[in-house]
Amino acid sequence: MTRQLTDRPRAVVEAKPAATPRARWSARTRRDFFVFLALALPNLLLIAVFTYLPLFNNIYYSTLDWTLGSASATVVGLDNYVTFFTSSDATKVLGTTAIFTLVTVGGSMVLGLLVALALNSRIRGTTFARSAVFAPYVLSGVGVGLVWLFIFDPGYGVLAWLLRGLGQQSPQWINDPQLSLVMVMIVYVWKNLGYCAVVYLAGLQSLPQDVMEAASLDGANGFKRFVTMSLPLLSPTTFFLLITTMLSSLQAFDLIRIMTPLGNGTSTLIYEAYLQAFGAFNRAGYSAAISVILFAILLIITVLQLRFVERKVHYS
Amino acid sequence: MALNLDRRHFLGLAGAGAGAAALSACGGPSTAGPAPATAAADIDFSGVKPAASIDFWSNHPGKSQDVEKAIIEKFHAKFPEIKVNLVTAGANYEEIAQKFQTSQAAKSGLPGLVVLSDVWWFRYYSNGNIIALDSLIKQLDVKVDDFQKSLIADYQYEDKQWALPYGRSTPLFYYNKDHFKAAGLPDRAPKTWQEFAEWAPKLKASSGAQYAYIYPALAGYAGWTLQNNLWGWGGSWSDEWKFNCDSAESVAALQWAQDSIFKDKWAGVSSKEAADDFAAGITSSTISSTGSLLGVLKSAKFNVGVGYLPGGPKNESPVCPTGGAGLGIPSGVSKEVQLAAATFLKFMTEPENTAQFSAATGYMPTRTSADMTAVLAATPQIKTAMDQLAVTRVQDNARVFLPGADQEMAKSAAAILTQQGDVQATMTALKATLEGIYTKDVKPKLKS
Numbered sequence: 227m228t229r230q231l232t233d234r235p236r237a238v239v240e241a242k243p244a245a246t247p248r249a250r251w252s253a254r255t256r257r258d259f260f261v262f263l264a265l266a267l268p269n270l271l272l273i274a275v276f277t278y279l280p281l282f283n284n285i286y287y288s289t290l291d292w293t294l295g296s297a298s299a300t301v302v303g304l305d306n307y308v309t310f311f312t313s314s315d316a317t318k319v320l321g322t323t324a325i326f327t328l329v330t331v332g333g334s335m336v337l338g339l340l341v342a343l344a345l346n347s348r349i350r351g352t353t354f355a356r357s358a359v360f361a362p363y364v365l366s367g368v369g370v371g372l373v374w375l376f377i378f379d380p381g382y383g384v385l386a387w388l389l390r391g392l393g394q395q396s397p398q399w400i401n402d403p404q405l406s407l408v409m410v411m412i413v414y415v416w417k418n419l420g421y422c423a424v425v426y427l428a429g430l431q432s433l434p435q436d437v438m439e440a441a442s443l444d445g446a447n448g449f450k451r452f453v454t455m456s457l458p459l460l461s462p463t464t465f466f467l468l469i470t471t472m473l474s475s476l477q478a479f480d481l482i483r484i485m486t487p488l489g490n491g492t493s494t495l496i497y498e499a500y501l502q503a504f505g506a507f508n509r510a511g512y513s514a515a516i517s518v519i520l521f522a523i524l525l526i527i528t529v530l531q532l533r534f535v536e537r538k539v540h541y542s
Numbered sequence: 543m544a545l546n547l548d549r550r551h552f553l554g555l556a557g558a559g560a561g562a563a564a565l566s567a568c569g570g571p572s573t574a575g576p577a578p579a580t581a582a583a584d585i586d587f588s589g590v591k592p593a594a595s596i597d598f599w600s601n602h603p604g605k606s607q608d609v610e611k612a613i614i615e616k617f618h619a620k621f622p623e624i625k626v627n628l629v630t631a632g633a634n635y636e637e638i639a640q641k642f643q644t645s646q647a648a649k650s651g652l653p654g655l656v657v658l659s660d661v662w663w664f665r666y667y668s669n670g671n672i673i674a675l676d677s678l679i680k681q682l683d684v685k686v687d688d689f690q691k692s693l694i695a696d697y698q699y700e701d702k703q704w705a706l707p708y709g710r711s712t713p714l715f716y717y718n719k720d721h722f723k724a725a726g727l728p729d730r731a732p733k734t735w736q737e738f739a740e741w742a743p744k745l746k747a748s749s750g751a752q753y754a755y756i757y758p759a760l761a762g763y764a765g766w767t768l769q770n771n772l773w774g775w776g777g778s779w780s781d782e783w784k785f786n787c788d789s790a791e792s793v794a795a796l797q798w799a800q801d802s803i804f805k806d807k808w809a810g811v812s813s814k815e816a817a818d819d820f821a822a823g824i825t826s827s828t829i830s831s832t833g834s835l836l837g838v839l840k841s842a843k844f845n846v847g848v849g850y851l852p853g854g855p856k857n858e859s860p861v862c863p864t865g866g867a868g869l870g871i872p873s874g875v876s877k878e879v880q881l882a883a884a885t886f887l888k889f890m891t892e893p894e895n896t897a898q899f900s901a902a903t904g905y906m907p908t909r910t911s912a913d914m915t916a917v918l919a920a921t922p923q924i925k926t927a928m929d930q931l932a933v934t935r936v937q938d939n940a941r942v943f944l945p946g947a948d949q950e951m952a953k954s955a956a957a958i959l960t961q962q963g964d965v966q967a968t969m970t971a972l973k974a975t976l977e978g979i980y981t982k983d984v985k986p987k988l989k990s
Contacts, residue, residue: 283570286570287570290570292570293669293983294643294644294646294647295642295643295646295647295665295666295669295671296571296646296669296670297571297572297646297669297670298571298572298573299570299571299573300573301573375814379813379814380810380813381752381756381810381812381822381824382819382822398811398813398960399813400813401759401760401761401813401956401959401960402956402960402961403953403956403957404961486761487636487761488760488761488949488952488953490760490761490952490953490956504640504643504644505636505640505946505949506636506661506945506947506949507945507946507979507983508643508665508945510647
């Protein structure tokens with residue numbers, strides 16, 4: 227007679243007397259615990275010091291009326307939050323943040339997918355094209371911003387030169403607040419679409435070929451296969467990209483700082499927090515409140531995505 | 543009591559502990575009471591020995607890093623017991639201010655001497671970040687009377703001296719002599735903007751440049767140079783603490799500026815640095831700092847002329863603001879460091895060294911006894927900047943004393959000069975913003 231292997235451990239456990247708390251804290255457990263401490267404590271300490279300490283400090287500062295550089299401050303409770311939400315700043319900053327996030331996330335993902343589809347085809351030069359598409363993503367944002375500033379310069383930029391060739395004046399990309407936002411979004415999408423393209427490409431290459439071939443045999447053309455088969459099967463990739471690109475878009479800083487230092491028209495939540503504290507105003511408490519609002523928004527978006535968007539994802 | 547500590551509980555405890563530690567360890571400012579008095583009593587430096595080493599934070603105004611190094615070498619030869627470390631603390635006045643104030647908040651890493659611009663020193667004063675220099679001036683026998691009066695007076699408040707002038711400038715009118723000649727115009731700056739408006743179409747037609755005139759970049763210091771237009775028309779950003787940027791005169795001045803771009807189409811707005819645009823030949827004329835003079839003369843491939851700023855229909859003079867930076871000593875460093883810094887500050891602003899600095903950058907010499915003969919022989923254009931100093935006007939309070947006002951002015955200028963926004967509405971909105979800043983950030987700190 228053979229017994230199932232899974233029965234054995236249960237039998238062993240049942241044969242033992244019930245463990246008392248003291249017995250559970252045995253020498254071996256204690257040793258395991260200390261090993262665990264030795265391994266985990268340094269990391270936990272680093273996380274506590276460099277993540278939670280600033281986080282809690284920031285929440286504390288958000289309750290102060292504090293001018294950066296001043297040795298004293300006044301506790302004002304939630305006044306900084308009330309000031310933000312009752313001022314015209316809130317509409318402007320939240321609106322800019324929403325536009326920037328939607329356009330850059332949407333743009334990077336849609337263009338990234340299209341590029342990935344092109345790179346997935348069996349034509350010559352795709353290896354080079356993959357590297358070329360991904361390269362901007364690993365470049366320094368500061369360098370990218372400076373180069374694109376030269377391109378957009380209405381005086382002697384390449385774009386202005388091309389437009390003059392067509393008898394047109396260059397728009398005021400840098401001075402006009404609305405065009406500044408468009409300019410920064412274009413550069414942001416250019417820089418980040420390579421990331422989406424590479425991740426989508428990996429997703430496309432891992433699609434089950436037998437399913438795709440079966441669809442093809444059933445008469446589905448390329449577009450239909452893409453819409454009804456590839457896109458749903460790519461949903462885990464899309465979900466992953468949606469979270470990561472949205473988080474990085476909401477935290478975009480370097481390009482905005484380099485290309486539009488005043489933040490005129492490009493002041494997203496994170497850049498407004500920077501400007502309020504380290505720009506000309508030095509309102510450190512107010513800036514901290516904006517940072518907390520951004521933190522709350524990021525938290526809510528992530529939770530919502532995990533709870534609701536993930537339900538639409540097909541993992542197989 | 544049994545200890546039932548599995549990993550999950552441990553992580554929870556660790557998280558809670560970190561949170562508690564974080565809350566209890568909150569540093570930052572004191573909330574115990576009002577700020578310490580900024581106008582601290584004169585510090586007694588008798589018996590204090592200068593520190594052996596100090597940091598000097600500079601943004602090297604006017605590309606002055608080399609001349610700053612040269613002056614520091616001279617200082618080391620004269621005072622071998624004090625070492626000065628030149629630190630590039632930012633690319634402009636705002637970046638250096640950011641670093642300085644962050645160090646104040648961190649309560650560490652402060653320099654002995656720091657460059658502070660016209661719009662920042664008062665904030666440092668009101669936050670108690672810099673010391674009054676009076677006792678050091680007395681102890682080191684700094685010849686205050688020899689400084690240009692208008693320049694040293696800029697840093698006086700409550701009968702105390704809070705900084706000494708360093709890279710001081712005014713805006714200058716730069717013009718392309720070759721373009722002016724080709725257009726049949728006199729070889730001089732226009733006396734008024736109305737006169738220039740008559741010249742501009744001829745200039746644009748004959749020069750081949752994109753613009754007859756380019757307004758300085760708005761992200762730079764639009765609030766500084768636009769005072770010229772406002773004052774010429776009889777307006778201003780503010781009169782003392784009365785904010786009159788929405789007055790009929792101010793609106794008329796900015797309406798004229800807007801028309802020069804959109805209606806008459808002979809002017810443009812610089813995107814980065816008007817002096818660079820001018821040197822590149824994009825425009826026939828511009829207004830830029832005297833600190834850009836040497837750079838323009840080096841890079842321009844045409845004959846450069848400079849002149850006083852043009853007047854307007856109401857005022858021909860004075861319509862030129864002073865500007866630039868001074869040097870201050872932080873309050874958060876030791877007396878030894880402060881004394882060493884003051885020793886270097888005295889040396890840096892001596893007539894010979896201010897002349898050397900002026901020769902290398904185009905900034906004005908801050909001492910009346912500075913021998914500028916050799917400098918003017920090499921760069922005669924500096925004479926125009928020096929002479930213009932006699933017809934300068936103290937800047938509007940709104941620009942120099944209100945935190946963030948310069949940026950708000952730049953945003954309003956962008957709305958008017960690049961988006962063709964309604965001038966009256968834009969200025970009315972700016973007035974409300976300036977009043978808000980004054981009420982919240984400045985009025986409570988002013989001595990009654």
